[in-house]
Amino acid sequence: MSVLPSPSRSVVESLVRDSLSRQLGRSLPYQDAPVLVANSSARHMHISPENLAILFGDGAKLTVHKWLYQEGQFASEQTVTLIGPRKRIIPNLRILGPERTLTQIELAFTDSIQLGIDLPVKMSGDIEGTPGGYVMGPKGILEMKNGIIRAARHVHMSPGDAKFYGVKHLDKITLKVTSSGCATRFDDLLVRVDPSFKLEVHMDTDEANACDLERATRVELSVS
Amino acid sequence: MSVLPSPSRSVVESLVRDSLSRQLGRSLPYQDAPVLVANSSARHMHISPENLAILFGDGAKLTVHKWLYQEGQFASEQTVTLIGPRKRIIPNLRILGPERTLTQIELAFTDSIQLGIDLPVKMSGDIEGTPGGYVMGPKGILEMKNGIIRAARHVHMSPGDAKFYGVKHLDKITLKVTSSGCATRFDDLLVRVDPSFKLEVHMDTDEANACDLERATRVELSVS
Numbered sequence: 042m043s044v045l046p047s048p049s050r051s052v053v054e055s056l057v058r059d060s061l062s063r064q065l066g067r068s069l070p071y072q073d074a075p076v077l078v079a080n081s082s083a084r085h086m087h088i089s090p091e092n093l094a095i096l097f098g099d100g101a102k103l104t105v106h107k108w109l110y111q112e113g114q115f116a117s118e119q120t121v122t123l124i125g126p127r128k129r130i131i132p133n134l135r136i137l138g139p140e141r142t143l144t145q146i147e148l149a150f151t152d153s154i155q156l157g158i159d160l161p162v163k164m165s166g167d168i169e170g171t172p173g174g175y176v177m178g179p180k181g182i183l184e185m186k187n188g189i190i191r192a193a194r195h196v197h198m199s200p201g202d203a204k205f206y207g208v209k210h211l212d213k214i215t216l217k218v219t220s221s222g223c224a225t226r227f228d229d230l231l232v233r234v235d236p237s238f239k240l241e242v243h244m245d246t247d248e249a250n251a252c253d254l255e256r257a258t259r260v261e262l263s264v265s
Numbered sequence: 266m267s268v269l270p271s272p273s274r275s276v277v278e279s280l281v282r283d284s285l286s287r288q289l290g291r292s293l294p295y296q297d298a299p300v301l302v303a304n305s306s307a308r309h310m311h312i313s314p315e316n317l318a319i320l321f322g323d324g325a326k327l328t329v330h331k332w333l334y335q336e337g338q339f340a341s342e343q344t345v346t347l348i349g350p351r352k353r354i355i356p357n358l359r360i361l362g363p364e365r366t367l368t369q370i371e372l373a374f375t376d377s378i379q380l381g382i383d384l385p386v387k388m389s390g391d392i393e394g395t396p397g398g399y400v401m402g403p404k405g406i407l408e409m410k411n412g413i414i415r416a417a418r419h420v421h422m423s424p425g426d427a428k429f430y431g432v433k434h435l436d437k438i439t440l441k442v443t444s445s446g447c448a449t450r451f452d453d454l455l456v457r458v459d460p461s462f463k464l465e466v467h468m469d470t471d472e473a474n475a476c477d478l479e480r481a482t483r484v485e486l487s488v489s
Binding site for chain 1: 373378386387417445448449451453470471472475477
């Protein structure tokens with residue numbers, strides 16, 4: 042598996058008009074239907090400026106490797122090595138920018154099995170009681186007391202999109218993926234609403250592999 | 266990820282009575298409801314006696330490492346190394362017994378990304394046009410012209426179970442997995458009916474990781 046979000050991620054665009062017309066019992070004009078994008082996130086790290094300084098030296102800044110779909114978000118050129126409690130390692134773990142207030146590492150279950158840790162499913166930012174580890178950068182080692190999670194599958198959306206789907210922040214919704222031989226409905230998709238968000242589903246690489254997201258022919262959000 | 270079917274597989278038993286009662290519109294006596302088991306299959310190989318002789322020497326036999334849920338099936342003590350077309354390898358690939366007429370390797374997409382091959386989703390045995398590779402054993406190397414697949418998710422069942430669910434051989438059905446934070450419905454679950462089969466869903470490790478099968482609290486089959 043690549044550690045880069047870019048090669049392992051897959052962008053599938055699909056109009057949701059048909060299914061929503063069925064749900065709403067009326068046809069929708071084309072411009073009403075938001076375009077849904079579903080992407081997989083490979084394992085990655087978010088980092089605070091203080092922790093970045095420990096790993097990459099005073100005054101270090103994240104530099105852009107590749108822009109992501111959400112405005113202002115990017116895969117940085119900076120990577121680190123994660124050392125788990127059983128001394129197994131995950132090399133080339135990529136940091137996503139920009140810097141945040143909270144340092145956090147998001148892995149798939151496959152990664153956690155390799156690392157030998159028990160990974161909880163958490164919403165981004167909800168890191169109390171989660172496992173920690175050591176992170177090695179070119180200028181130093183950071184001890185994370187906690188902050189290693191499997192990010193709960195989620196969908197970013199604007200308040201307008203939320204109104205369209207009839208959901209609110211932290212509701213759960215279903216993503217239906219149509220894919221040859223492995224059609225899958227992901228329930229428990231957490232809705233995250235913010236005016237800055239573009240409509241985008243984030244799943245991890247295990248989920249993307251389970252439904253063959255890369256070759257999926259259709260993705261739809263559904264409230265049932 | 267472990268290469269052993271045993272440690273990475275998870276057995277979840279769940280009575281399907283409630284959901285079937287809803288579907289059938291009547292309550293079912295306890296003894297009517299078959300017990301459903303869902304297991305994940307780690308990557309593995311099936312092998313013909315001729316190919317086993319190439320890899321392990323004339324007269325070699327598979328020996329039992331661990332019995333599996335289906336009658337007479339076992340994880341053998343024999344493992345091989347798979348060499349992909351790009352010279353990347355998967356070591357310690359376990360052979361399942363008993364021997365079959367057809368040699369075949371079943372991988373998850375995560376494995377295929379590591380190996381650098383494009384993996385088709387196929388029903389077991391349907392290997393025409395699928396990728397091949399080299400397999401290295403202690404006594405020789407086997408060239409597989411084809412036979413590397415992602416096995417389509419499927420459920421084994423007896424004719425009695427098929428009648429109970431109202432399905433027939435090669436129908437598709439849905440597996441609903443209830444799991445904290447990652448509830449998932451696997452559509453496209455292929456029904457395989459044989460008098461020798463015990464009721465059991467087989468998914469691969471990507472699918473099991475996507476829904477956290479190991480910690481799932483309930484598995485149900487549904488025709489919708």
